[in-house]
Amino acid sequence: MESVVVEWVSLITRWTHITAGIAWIGSSFYFMHLDAALRGIPEIPAGKGGEAWEVHGGGFYQVRKYLVAPDRLPDHLIWHKWQAYSTWLSGIFLLGWIYYLGAELYLIDPSVRVLTPLTAAGIGFGSLLVGWLVYDGLVRSKLAKHEMALAAVGFVFIVFMAWFYQQMFSGRGALIHTGALIGTMMVGNVFLNIMPNQRKVIADLVAGRLPNPAYGKQAKTRSTHNNYLTLPVLFLMLSSHFALVFTSPYAFVIVGLVLVAGALVRVFYNIRHAGKSDPWWTWGVAGLCIAAAIAISALSAPAAREALSLDALPDPIEVAGLPPAPEEIVGIVQGRCAMCHAATPAWPGLTVAPKDVRFDTAEEIERWKPVIGLYAGRTNAMPPNNVSEITPEERHALAQWALLP
Ligand code: HEC
Secondary structure, three states: OHHHHHHHHHHHHHHHHHHHHHHHHHHHHHHHHHHHHOEOEOOEOOOOEEEEEEEEOOEEEEEEEEOOOOOOOOOOOOOOOHHHHHHHHHHHHHHHHHHHOOHHHHOOOOOOOOOOHHHHHHHHHHHHHHHHHHHHHHHHOHHHHOHHHHHHHHHHHHHHHHHHHHHHOOHHHHHHHHHHHHHHHHHHHHHHHHHHHHHHHHHHHHOOOOOOHHHHHHHHHHHHHHHHHHHHHHHHHHHOOOHHHHOOOOHHHHHHHHHHHHHHHHHHHHHHHOOOOOOOHHHHHHHHHHHHHHHHHHHHOHHHHHHOOOOOOOOHHHHHOOOOOHHHHHHHHHHHOOOOOOOOOOOOOOOOOHHHOOOOOHHHHHHOHHHHHHHHHHOOOOOHHHOOOOOHHHHHHHHHHHHOO
16 A cells, blocks of 8 residues: 555656646746847837737737836736746655655665765755855855856856765765756745745836836846756756766766756757847757766766776686676576565565566566666666665676676
């Protein structure tokens, strides 16, 4: 019963989180596009907003932007905020549900740092709040006058935090927290800056005062930051499912490369939608960043490090020049993996094999060969946080068996 609840809560909250995220990012992309596409019209002088025509779903839309505000408050006003709030709330729930309640499997890696689940959760959640305070402080500081300087400091801060998380948590835990940190900055922008500023403008309109243009400007700055961060944050959320990324000791460098690549792709669209030009170079540089990320992940994986003899392992099998015997492989996998990956797992709390990856028989083990090679040979993604204490020699044997031609 318990496992049914766990499974369904995990599925339904992910479903909610992804749906809310799609709605939020969709509206962010839409409004950035709209803003870039606005053209001045006689009723709205240059610099005070503009108008765009759009065609969608069998009709034409005439959308106008008024900066800072129209002369009077319209009767019916649509707000866009719950997409952001529900993405964050469901995301924080998932973080707690998977990483804090399941800290021993997902968050705490004793070879990185020995932490109690409570301390780990405290560091994780606390860092999100601290991260927001630092980011908000930066945007309010004098530094913010220079856009590029702010971007550079923000970039260094996020890469530093990714590195910091790698000193605290498992690989997956580090990447998910880096993603959650950026997500928290983004939703903080909506909740603590954009929305309050919009409310102030409305209060001014209602009171018949002229709203301060600074409010609209600040909100636009924050929403532009959010736009540049969307693609990196999505990558980070997905990366905790990909062993080559989350097991890399240089994952923080990959984070930096993805921040640049993701922001550049948004730069391309923002310039293109403004009708200025098509800066294809942005795609070129983004592609180079991703190529570098791929190379770093491949070269820094444990097995590859060994191939480059950066940390050579004394391996009797290799010395003898013999590939590991099939019985040896079955022995390793059944000894180190099958307590979880079996038709009836013995590991407490598991009722089905994770991801239906089962190693009950030699045939099943053979079927999963390439994946075992990736998760337990080339990288150390499995066993999670090495709960079953697989040795480097055993990993090496798995890598030899699965990865060598
Ligand atoms: C403590 C239990 C446990 C042990 C021991 C364990 N695994 Fe896993 N394994 C998991 C869980 C949980 C997942 C699902 C992770 C997730 O949700 O992304 C998983 C996922 C996998 C996957 C699928 C990855 C994917 O997302 O497609 C492979 C392959 C795998 N394990 C291989 C191994 C190998 C090989 C070993 C032994 C060297 C091993 N596991 C040991 C719990 C375990």
